[in-house]
Amino acid sequence: MWKTKQEVSLLGILAATLLLNAAAACMWPLTTVYMHNQLHQSLTLAGIALLGMSLCMILGNWLGGWLFDHWSPFKSALIGTLCSLIPMVTLIFFHGWPIFGILLLFIGLGDGVVMTVVNSFAANVKSIASRKVFNYLYIGMNLGVVIGTLMVGYLMDHGVVLVFIVASLFYLVLLVVLLADFNVQLTTQQHEREQGPIKPAHIRLIWLIAAMVFCLYLSYTLWESVISVHMVNLGISFEKYSLLWTLNGLMIVFGQPLANRIGANFKMSHQIFAGTLVFILSFLLLVFDRTYTMFVVTMVILTLGEMTGFPGMPAWIDSLAGDNDKGKFQGIYNMAISFGRAIGPLYGGLLIEYSSYQMLFWSVTLLMLISLGAVMLHNRQIQRRRIKQD
Numbered sequence: 001m002w003k004t005k006q007e008v009s010l011l012g013i014l015a016a017t018l019l020l021n022a023a024a025a026c027m028w029p030l031t032t033v034y035m036h037n038q039l040h041q042s043l044t045l046a047g048i049a050l051l052g053m054s055l056c057m058i059l060g061n062w063l064g065g066w067l068f069d070h071w072s073p074f075k076s077a078l079i080g081t082l083c084s085l086i087p088m089v090t091l092i093f094f095h096g097w098p099i100f101g102i103l104l105l106f107i108g109l110g111d112g113v114v115m116t117v118v119n120s121f122a123a124n125v126k127s128i129a130s131r132k133v134f135n136y137l138y139i140g141m142n143l144g145v146v147i148g149t150l151m152v153g154y155l156m157d158h159g160v161v162l163v164f165i166v167a168s169l170f171y172l173v174l175l176v177v178l179l180a181d182f183n184v185q186l187t188t189q190q191h192e193r194e195q196g197p198i199k200p201a202h203i204r205l206i207w208l209i210a211a212m213v214f215c216l217y218l219s220y221t222l223w224e225s226v227i228s229v230h231m232v233n234l235g236i237s238f239e240k241y242s243l244l245w246t247l248n249g250l251m252i253v254f255g256q257p258l259a260n261r262i263g264a265n266f267k268m269s270h271q272i273f274a275g276t277l278v279f280i281l282s283f284l285l286l287v288f289d290r291t292y293t294m295f296v297v298t299m300v301i302l303t304l305g306e307m308t309g310f311p312g313m314p315a316w317i318d319s320l321a322g323d324n325d326k327g328k329f330q331g332i333y334n335m336a337i338s339f340g341r342a343i344g345p346l347y348g349g350l351l352i353e354y355s356s357y358q359m360l361f362w363s364v365t366l367l368m369l370i371s372l373g374a375v376m377l378h379n380r381q382i383q384r385r386r387i388k389q390d
Contacts, residue, residue: 008121010128010136012181016077016118016174017140018147023084023170024111025148025245026163028224031104032345033238034160036229039097043229044353047346049101050225053108054342058335060112065331067113068120074183077121080113081178085171091164112338114174119330121182123318131268131315135260138311139253146249153242201382202320206329208378209317210336212371216276216310217340218347219283219364223302225345227286230357236292244299251303259307268312268319269379273372275309280368286361 028050035046060080067076087103087110094103118137125133148170155163223244231241263271282302289295314333321329351360 007125007127007184008182010125010133012177013118013122013125013133014136014140015177016114016182017137018144019170019174019177020111020114020118021141021144022148022151023088023144023167023174025145026152026167026170027104027107028221028341030152030156030160030163032225033156033228033232035097035100038160039100041097043226043349044346047225047349049104050221050345051342052101053104054338056105056108057112057115057338058342060109060114061116061331061334061338062112063109064113064116064334065120065328068117068331069328073117073121074178077114077117077178077182078175080110080117081171081175083107083110083113085110085168085175088164088168088171092161092168095160095164108338112334115338116331116334119314119334121184123314123330130318131312132260134315134318135256135311137314139256142249142252142256146246146253149242149245149249153239156238201378201385205375205378205382206317206320206332208371208375209313210332212276212368212375213313213333213336214340214343215364215368215371216279217337218344219280219340219368221341221344222348222360222364224341226348226352226357226360231292231295234290236295240292244295247296248299248303248306251300252307255303256307256311260311263308263312268316272309272312272316273376275305275307276368276372277305277309279305279309280365280372281305283361283365283368287358 031050031053032043032046035041035049036043060083064076064080067073084107087106091100091103122133122137123130148167151166152163155166228238228241232238279302282298282305285294285298285301289298314330317329317333348360351363
């Protein structure tokens, strides 16, 4: 019988998030390049494959949130990990088309379940401030991206099988971490809601934040899919492309503590607005990027915005949600991420096929600005009502 405790350790959350995202980072940039260059499929079909994977991830996000609130969070995490591990091991032996696309669906489902369950475990940590917990979770996520993208950039030279082996090892170690640290007895699910029923205005704000997150990740996923092909077409090697993600992750890992210290002096919503705006404006630079140096500068600006604005989003949603709905609303947040990742590659592939990369970058910039404006406007309305009531 495993030892039961009251909450997951910060180290456990960090490790689980790192391993899950390292495994995922092996697959996202690989899928488009592998399908296009080695399986000789179109960018549109690669986008459809990633769409299917992400739709299954959305289902996993919803299922993970429901299971967390109504069943066993610990067992849900184990089942989700096995759902990703088994097909990843299968890919080592069978990775042609269409079996590659089919197995991606199961990997997406498992990743979605684990992603939401881990976020919900983080939301139930009571001994540490929620904002700090989610900042560490974000560091773990990006450190995982650093490790995964750095490895896949070099492992691809030795064959795709080696990539699948390494990704399988990440899932296997994740399973060990879950067994060692996630068998906790959560007490919040048995208590009455202490903060009262969630206000309708807060529910609308959560959905607007989710819509903004969808737009942000739709755009962000272009970096993980079509931009890799765009850079290769410009004569920039795939290894140099993978180094951009290493730069992104290292900036976040080493710069996040400083950003957190500075951000503690500001309201969380204001920090999110400022960082998100910088992130959005970085996409305007992509319209003019032609050299590797320009892509590096763009990635630096994007990362500064990301590390300032993104970590607080799940914590903000958690502060708006009730004690009995943490799994549900963390599920909505992760569904928005997954849905953005689902639509992004397909949207990018279609727009490039029928228009241009420049039109793609202009369109996503406008989309993100509109969604950010909607969140800022509704949040301001809530603050004004609160002032009037006081």
